[in-house]
Amino acid sequence: MKKIVFVLCAVALSNVGFAQKKYATFEAKIENRNSDKISIIGPKKYKKEIALNKDGFFKDTLKVADGMYQFYDGAESTMLYLKNGYDLKMKLNAKEFDETIVYEGKGAKENNFLAQNALYEEQFDYDTALASDELTFGKLLDAKKKTDAERLRKADLEPAFVALHQKSIDQNVAGLQEYYKENQAIKALNETPAPSFEYLNHKGGKTKLEDLRGKFVYIDIWATWCGPCRAEIPYLKQVEEKFHNKNIEFVSISIDTQKDQEKWKKFVNEKELGGIQLFADNDWNSAFVKQMGITGIPRFILIDPKGKIVNANADRPSSPKLIEVLEALLK
Structure with a gap:
């Protein structure tokens, strides 16, 4: 602390x-x-x-x-x-x-x-x-x-x-x-239905939370300008690799401003970011961001296959505890 x-x-x-x-x-x-x-x-x-x-x-x-x-x-x-x-x-x-x-x-x-x-x-x-x-x-x-x-x-x-x-x-x-x-306030969100979102997908089109029903969803709220967010990227890649082909999707939602959308696209390409890469529609003021009470990043959220929030403030990829949690859920 x-x-x-x-x-x-x-x-x-x-x-x-x-x-x-x-x-x-x-x-x-x-x-x-x-x-x-x-x-x-x-x-x-x-x-x-x-x-x-x-x-x-x-x-x-x-x-x-x-x-x-x-x-x-x-x-x-x-x-x-x-x-x-x-x-x-x-x-x-x-x-x-x-x-x-x-x-x-x-x-x-x-x-x-x-x-x-x-x-x-x-x-x-x-x-x-x-x-x-x-x-x-x-x-x-x-x-x-x-x-x-x-x-x-x-x-x-x-x-x-x-x-x-x-x-x-x-x-x-x-x-x-x-x-x-x-x-x-964040803890109170646990075990409640996750608010929906529909954001631009780096690969084209848009992706909404409902598209991922039936799988656990681990969400990373981040931005290209955020140092602590970038520091988690190597660990996130390791976690994604470990749980590849498991019943879980890794979703990264950028809250960069609209004027930095091209910067975000370039960053995703250069860093070869995996998972599902999305771009929020209104940075900090996006509905999903506000409904989840996000005032600082990076922030990680874990959602179950039915769309219920498991943990509104989940462990970071750099925390060994995350592996334990995911292994227990996906066994």
Whole structure:
């Protein structure tokens, strides 16, 4: 659930303003680095890229608005708290990214708290909480909020940092509540008749859900611009191959905009995508997409041979659990 925490914490990228005329100095030594440069992204569209030397070292001065920033080494990232006047030194081993981050110098206390907080958040069982009933979920969330606030209070950190991190805690809770609410609405679709669709088929003509009656249908809602969607493609191909000639159809529905229809066709051809490739009639506003409560992609849906929804939020192709589920249904 780390990815959810980072998404929810993104709201903390706010700032106090250019309150000082000094610069912040920031240096780091990164062992086993993921990239030849690091990126720092923050408030007011702030972005700076800094090259690392052959030993994974850099030192630079930063004119910043006091606040929260995101530090990237390739795909790995961590939160930073920066202020003009800070003299911050970081050490980390990218092979164990979060576990090895340590700061020294002015500003180290707040940033060590952020580094340790990433590990602390991983200890919370988000999957269990989100799968629980509403009463239990509320109790778990209340307990977490109190624990987080108490932990922050005892850390004895700068008041400005405390205010920003408390805002992050509050936004985290609000985001989880909204995510839980959406999940519950999606779960309510299970065991109900699937809404119909009739979409353009890459091979010509149109295909509707009713054409696939008598078979299980595994649907992938995706788009060519969606990185996480593209990352699932190799796994989806493997699943399709494993269940070839079984009583199941694999259907991919693109929600690219109408102006990108040719882009979609080219993508399907170049990537040699299998299964049934369809193009939704009105991207995010397509009736099927809205009726299934789809607000983020990729999203996977499993429908039974009679047109009833087995799982409105099915496992991804990259999850080993999907193979188990399909094997049990198709044995």
